[in-house]
Amino acid sequence: MKLRQKPIVIVGAGFAGMTFALTLKKLNPSLPILVVDSKTNFIFKPLMYEVLSKEIRSWEATPKFANIFSDASITFLKNCLTKIDFKENILEFSDDLKLGYQYLVICTGSVPNSFSIKGVDENCYFFNDFHDLNKLNSFLKKSQETAFNRKLFIIGGGPSGIELACKIKDIFKEQFEINLIEKSNEILNKNKIFNREQAEKALEKRQINILLNSTVKEVSETKIIISSEVGITSLDKDIVIYTAGVKPNLSYLETDQITKKFGRILVNNNFQIENYKNCFAIGDISVVEGMEDLPITAQVAMQEGNHLANNLELSIQGKDTLPFEFKDNGEMISLGIGEASISGLGVTFSGKLAFEARRLIYASKLPDITESLKSASSWIFQKKSFLKKFLKKDNSN
Ligand SMILES: Cc1cc2nc3c(=O)[nH]c(=O)nc-3n(C[C@H](O)[C@H](O)[C@H](O)COP(=O)(O)OP(=O)(O)OC[C@H]3O[C@@H](n4cnc5c(N)ncnc54)[C@H](O)[C@@H]3O)c2cc1C
Known part of the structure; x- marks a missing residue:
């Protein structure tokens, strides 16, 4: 009797997981693929600003996983991973379901990292998923009924901070006085010079205040406390939005279960997790040995998903795999x-x-x-x- 083959299980169907699953299915339609995600909808995160400004409708940026995967003849399961037994090849989920796998691909993305700054978790808004977007949107809308020039602070002068500041100013005009806080001496310090220059012009045109060389020390219910060249300043605030960092979403891993670097799963050039040749980590949660400088972006996540699918198919066919190379598409x-x-x-x-x-x-x-x-x-x-x-x-x- 032929035993049923265990599936290739993908946990996390964001940019990395979805690209991997769809590419592999196209390359080898007969493979048993199971995709698991704790959410019902995919979130196209780069379009969240346009959902906030109503330039596109929310469903356009959040197609349902069930539709995407049934169209591709891939099995989808909504569940939340809570534990991995790498030695026995078993996954455990929040409803006590246990699943075996032939190959495992984990790609559970990022969550905001408040770096333990006092009061940030309790008193700030975030902009990492649709729950954050809806919460922020309802605060901003409610504010329209109250006084003008409410004090809005955005912590972080990276792309998220800049994009949010410009959109909010365009939507709510004089409703908010917007202040962007950046701890280094320039905004978008990891981005392309041209985009930085355009962003500086856009912020100036909208009269958004930029506080450079400024570090947030604490956020309370009513105040934001900032350290800068002039010393410690305590300012009144109506709302603070935190965009200054993310950390990998690895709540299902036990301490020291696998090797990490910068808090992310360390993988080789084939995205394999050390000591577990049938387990891979891609997207925001992993760092490729020797490629530590790769940005934490959808572009990288998709290229990794695509490359891993091609490599897995090569190795299933008994052929040599190819090393990953990142192509910067801008x-x-x-x-x-x-x-x-x-x-x-x-x-x-x-x-x-x-x-x-x-x-x-x-x-x-x-x-x-x-x-x-x-x-x-x-x-x-x-x-x-x-x-x-x-x-x-x-x-x-
Ligand atoms: C507002 C915003 C704007 C952005 N703009 C850009 C941009 O313009 N360009 C760019 O390149 N990048 C951008 N990024 C970054 C980009 O979105 C991420 O780098 C990308 O989403 C990472 O892909 P991923 O597959 O690793 O994770 P994600 O796309 O976040 O997917 C992770 C998936 O895992 C699921 N999951 C998590 N935990 C579990 C669990 N325990 N069990 C089951 N499922 C789980 C989640 O529900 C989610 O669907 C932006 C990010 C944000 C927040």
């Missing part, structure tokens, strides 16, 4: 309603054209979902089908 940031900045592959441009290009590029990256959803009068899916036709035409030349 970066895009939104800078308020209808504006963006793009820098990559030798091209730099900003403004309305960049905004349209950014949406078009993201539309092409959204996972394929059912025809019924695509046919709804949605900007993003109309553009996606247009783009597909265009690419087909282009390829046939």
Whole structure:
């Protein structure tokens, strides 16, 4: 009697997990693949600012996993991973379900990291998932009914801080006085120079205050305490949004269960976890040995998912795998309603054209979902089908 093959289990269906699952299924449709995620919907995080500003509708950035995976003939299970027994190849979930696996791919993304700054967890808003977005949105909306010039602070001068500051200013105008706090001496210090310059102009145009070389020491119910060259300052606040860091979401791992670097799972160039050759970690939760400087982005997560799928198929066929190489396709940031900045592959441009290009590029990256959803009068899916036709035409030349 032939025993049923254990599945390839993917835990976390974000950018890394979804790309991996869809690519592998295309390469080898007969493989048993099971995708598990604790949520019902995929979240296209780079489009969360446009959902906040209502430039796109919320469902456009959050297609249902059930639709995406049933279209691809992949089994999807909604459940939350709580434990891994790497030696026995068994996963445990929050409802006590136990599952065996042939191969395991973990890609559970990031959660905000408050670096133990006093009061941040209790008194700040975050912008990492749809729960955060809805909570922030309802506070901002409620504020519209009250006084003008309410004091809004954003901690972190990275892409999230800048993109949020510009969108909120464009939506709520004089409702908020926006202050952006950055601990280094410039905003977007890990980003492309062109995008940094465009962001500086966008912030200046919107009269958003930038507090550089400033470190947040504490956030209380009513105050924010900042340390800078002028000493310690305590300022009144109405709302503080924290965007200054993330950490890997690894709540299901036991202390010292596997080797980590910078708090993330250390993997080799094949994304394998040390000592467990059939287990892989990709996306925000892992760091590739020798490639520690890779940014924590969707672009990296998708390339890792794609590469691992190709490698796993090669190794199933008994062929040699290929080492991962990151291809920098550039970066895009939104800078308020209808504006963006793009820098990559030798091209730099900003403004309305960049905004349209950014949406078009993201539309092409959204996972394929059912025809019924695509046919709804949605900007993003109309553009996606247009783009597909265009690419087909282009390829046939
Ligand atoms: C507001 C915002 C804007 C961003 N903009 C950009 C951008 O413009 N460009 C860019 O390249 N990157 C951007 N990023 C970063 C990018 O979104 C992440 O790097 C990317 O999502 C990482 O992909 P991932 O697959 O590792 O994790 P995620 O996409 O976060 O997916 C993780 C998945 O794991 C699931 N999960 C977590 N824990 C469990 C568990 N225990 N059991 C089961 N499932 C679990 C989650 O529900 C989730 O679906 C942005 C991030 C944010 C927050």
